[in-house]
Amino acid sequence: MAVKFKLRNDDETYGWPLISLHWLMAVAVFGLYFLGLYIIDLGYYDPNYKTLPHWHRSLGMLLLLMLGLRLLCRCMDRAPCALPAHGLATRLMTKSAHSLLYLLMITALISGYVMSTAGDHDIAVFNWFSVPPLPIELHHQADKAGIIHYWSSTALIALSTVHALAALKHHFVDKDSTLTRILGITRENP
Numbered sequence: 451m452a453v454k455f456k457l458r459n460d461d462e463t464y465g466w467p468l469i470s471l472h473w474l475m476a477v478a479v480f481g482l483y484f485l486g487l488y489i490i491d492l493g494y495y496d497p498n499y500k501t502l503p504h505w506h507r508s509l510g511m512l513l514l515l516m517l518g519l520r521l522l523c524r525c526m527d528r529a530p531c532a533l534p535a536h537g538l539a540t541r542l543m544t545k546s547a548h549s550l551l552y553l554l555m556i557t558a559l560i561s562g563y564v565m566s567t568a569g570d571h572d573i574a575v576f577n578w579f580s581v582p583p584l585p586i587e588l589h590h591q592a593d594k595a596g597i598i599h600y601w602s603s604t605a606l607i608a609l610s611t612v613h614a615l616a617a618l619k620h621h622f623v624d625k626d627s628t629l630t631r632i633l634g635i636t637r638e639n640p
Contacts, residue, residue, distance in 0.1 A: 461531045463631045471520040478513045483607050507566050508576045514559040554606040561599040568592035
C-alpha cells in the first residue's frame with residue numbers, strides 16, 4: 451500500500467483536493483449537526499447563547515463554500531473507475547446515495563441560511579465578511595426554514611452514517627479498495 455499525493459483523480463483513487471474536502475466536510479457536517487442539537491436547548495441566560503449560534507452559522511456558511519468548491523472540483527475532474535467487483539446494482543446505489551448526500555447538504559445549508567437571515571439579518575461569518583439576507587421576506591420564513599433545516603440535517607446524518615458503514619463493509623468484509631480510494635491509498639504493484 452502506498453499513499454499518493456496528487457492533485458487530480460486517476461483510475462484508482464481521488465486526488466488530494468477532493469480527499470481533503472471530503473473529510474473536512476464530513477467532520478463539519480457531523481460537528482454542525484450535534485452543535486445544532488446542543489444550541490436548541492440553550493437558555494437565553496446561558497453564556498453560550500450568542501457565541502455558539504454565531505459559530506454554527508459561520509461554519510455553515512464556510513461549509514456551503516466548501517460544497518461549492520467540491521462540486522466545482524467534481525465537474526472539472528473525473529471520478530476513479532468503478533471497481534470491477536461492483537455490479538450494476540452497487541454502482542446505481544452508490545450514485546444514488548452520493549446524489550442524495552449532495553441534495554441533502556444543499557437543502558440543509560440553504561434552509562439554514564434562509565432561517566438565519568429571517569428578519570433581514572446578515573450572517574457575519576466569524577466577523578470576516580457578511581452574507582446578506584434574501585432580498586424578500588417570506589411568510590413565516592424562520593419557522594418553515596427551521597423545519598426543513600432540522601429534517602434535512604437529520605436525514606443527512608442518517609445517510610452519512612449508512613455511507614460510512616457501507617465503506618467499512620467494503621473494506622473489512624468485501625476487502626476491496628472503496629475506502630482506501632478516498633484516503634489516497636493505492637496498492638503497490640509487485
